[in-house]
Amino acid sequence: MTAARRWIVLFILTIGWSSYAKGASYRTTPKSVAVLTGRVVTLGCSFNGLSSNDPVIWEGPPDFTVVSSGTAVFKPFNRHRIVGDTKTGEYNLEIRDTTISDTGDYRCFTTSVEKAGDATLTVVAPMDGAPDITGAELPLTAGDELLLTCRSRGGYPPPQLTWYNGSQPYRSTRPAQPQDTGGTDIELFTPDVTRWDNGANFTCVADQGFQNLVKTKSASRILRVHYPPIVIVPSHSVHVLEGRPTNLTCYVDANPRAIISWKKLGDVLPLESVQRGSTLHIPKTSRRDSGVYQCTADNGVEPTGVGSVSLQVFYPPVIETTMDAKVTVMLHREDFSLNCQAEGNPKPHTRWRRKDTSLYWENPLRFHRVRYDVEGTYQCVATSDGFPAAKRDVRIDVVGQPQIQSGSSFVSTRVGGSARFHCDVTADPLPDRITWSMSNKLGQEINLVTTNNGISIDERPSPDGRSSVLSLTDVREDDEGTYICKASNMFGSHHKEIRLAVVKAVAVPHTKPVPPLPKYARKPGHGTNDSGVEDLLELQELDGTLKPRPPPRTDKEWTAVGLSYTGLAHPAALPSYSSLERQRPDGQDIISPESILEEGQGEDAVTVQVDPPMPPPKSRQKMWKRRGGRGPQNHHEAENVLNEIQAESL
Structure with a gap:
């Protein structure tokens, strides 16, 4: 200014x-x-x-x-x-x-x-035209670095340059630099490109910021990247039943296009296989076709692409025929086992069982110590899902010295009684005979044979071997001692000792049971003793049930009703109540007037007072005495006394 x-x-x-x-x-x-x-x-x-x-x-x-x-x-x-x-x-x-x-x-x-x-x-001032891009004019190889330069052409204010990968801004850029020519440069840099960058559209956009006056201008560069083959296997494991056709396929991504070939690792391709593009076709599979197949793709860019497919051909289980049908093993052998080899696909589950049973053991079949009960036929069973089971029988033969089964080692009997001694022997081979001997109190051992003086020996075959029974009759005190059962074969011998105790006869004193007292009751309000509708019940002690008693006759007193302990007295000892009544010609019974309250003497219910019988006498020689010191007054009282005496004696 x-x-x-x-x-x-x-x-x-x-x-x-x-x-x-x-x-x-x-x-x-x-x-x-x-x-x-x-x-x-x-x-x-x-x-x-x-x-x-x-x-x-x-x-x-x-x-x-x-x-x-x-x-x-x-x-x-x-x-x-x-x-x-x-x-x-x-x-x-x-x-x-x-x-x-x-x-x-x-x-x-x-x-x-x-x-x-x-x-x-x-x-x-508008730009003179779209920006210029330099770099990546020729195809790159995966792993190469990428450098693209974008330069604007004139314009004021200077345009803002931005790189885009498709529609998204690309951040791997170097800052824009103004040029002496009035334009602006911006670079796009990537240290290494990949196969994913192939076909990428990198765009440089120049914007002066006033789109209502001037439009943005842009230039693009499509990137071409060569990369080695990438082999993609849709299924790494293919399963097929034997005899069915199958296809093995691999997909290849490569630039430029690759050449594809198939091979089987460790073997040659099946003779009937045919390659169709990237697919290997096998028209009829066999179990020998199982294995790993490899797909190889090559386009000149290292490394070569490789993909693997595992082919599994399913077939039923088969048990190897090298296993013996019969196996002989010594008794008491330690850690004996049988191994069953079976093949199949899928791998079969191999187990053992006794034939015709459902109890299974895992393979190999192991015995920690062989006994005679191990002997029998065993079956190897190989199972696979989707196929029938394969089976093979093996007979296990156990040989060795005799074995006497454990049992009672003590027998007791009284003088004059009998005794039996059992000896069950299992052996292979079986002994010719089973011997018995006796060791008495003096330590002398005496061989026993069947005689007519009370000794008998019964020997016969049994399901598990041989059985022998020694029987003694009319046993005496000097028969007491140890009896020995012995069996022998070519592999050794075994014996068993049984102790016999002879008991002298001793008199056993009798006890004196007290018979239960009869219990009578009458429901109030159901009449008198003479009405014939009383509800009398007797407890049956031995059976534990309530036994209904028959009503007394109208001309009878309550004392005429006798005891009916059928469990204590023999049925033949006394007749039943009804038969006893029929034997009475007059139907009269003696009654104490003071023992019954007649109907009408009380304002409430009618009751019956009954004197319980006296306890049984201590000596069987004494007779049953009623209270008051008097004897039986009639036939019914005598019957009651007899019942009590017999019950006491029992």
Whole structure:
């Protein structure tokens, strides 16, 4: 700004300061705007309450140079002018044929109003064309580095360059650098490319930021990457039944296209197999075709692609025929085992069982110590899912010295009684005979044979071997001792000792059981003793049940009812109650008048008082005595006394 312009501005400010307090204000303030080069742009500015002494000043680039004062525009700005109705306070700045030099900040103010904010004018010069891309003109190989350079072509303001991979911004870029030619460079860098980068569309976009005036411009580069074959196997394990066809397939991803071949590891391909592209076809599989097959792909880019497929041919279980049908083993052998070998696919589960049983043992079949009960036919059973079981029988023959089965080693009998001694022998081969001997109290051992003086030996075959029974009759005290059973064969012998105890006869004293007392009861309110509807019950002690008693006759007293302990007295000893009644010609019984309360003597229920019988006498020679010291009064009382005496004797 020259000295003359400064004085002018100072003069204007001095004049306007006097009118600052009059209340002038902005009606519109300048706004930032963008315009293409060669166009006309207007920056608006107006005031309210502006007096004629308030000059309006416009300043602009460079460095807020005074462009105009009032309506006067200074000479360097011959493309600028003030437009609008100045009488209403309108002082708009119009710029014609805009150039890039017009770009900058502008302000409009007067001395009586505080300055408003600056407005920016941007003059946009469009780019000359799409940016240029250099690099990756030839195919790359996986693992190579990638460097692409994008350079803009002119334009103002300088465009912002951005790399895109498809529609997504790509961040692996170096910052943009301005060039002397007015353009901008930006680089895209990747240390190593992969097969996933093949066919990638890298795009460089140039944007000046004013899309309402100029459009963005872009350029693209499609990347070509050579990479080694990648073999993909859809199923690493293929299962097929023997005799069925099957296909082994592999998929190959490679650039350029690869050549595919098949082979079987450790063997040759089946004779009938046919390769169709990337698929190996076997029309009829056999168990020999099981194994690992390899698919190989080669396109000249290392390394070669390889994929493997395991072929499993299923077939039923088969037991090897080398196993003997019969195995002979010695008695008491330690840790004896049988191993059953079976093949099949899937691998069969091999177990053992006794033939015609459902109890299984795992293979191998082990015996920690061989006994005679181990002998028998065993069956090896091999099972696989989806196939019938394979079976093979093996006979185990146990040979060795005789074994006498354990049993009672003590026998007791009385003098004059009998005794039996059992000896069960298991052996292979069986002994010719089983011998018996006796060791008496003096330590003398006597061989025993069948005689007519009470000794008999019964020997016969048994399911497990041979059985011998020694029988003694009319045993005497000197027969007491140890009896020995012995069996022998070519492998050895075994014996068993049985102790015989002879007991002398001793008289056992009899006890004196007391018979239970009969219990009679009558339900109240059911009549008298003569009504014939009494509910009399007798407890049957031996059977534990309630036995109904027959009602007494109307002309009988209660004492005429006799005991009926059928479990104590023999049925033939006394007749039953009903037969006893029929033998009475008169049907009369003697009764004590004071023993019964007649019906009607009490206001409530009628009761019967019964004197319990006396306990049985201590001596069997003494007779049963009724209370009062008198004997039986009639036939029924005599019958009761006889029953009590017989019960005591039992």
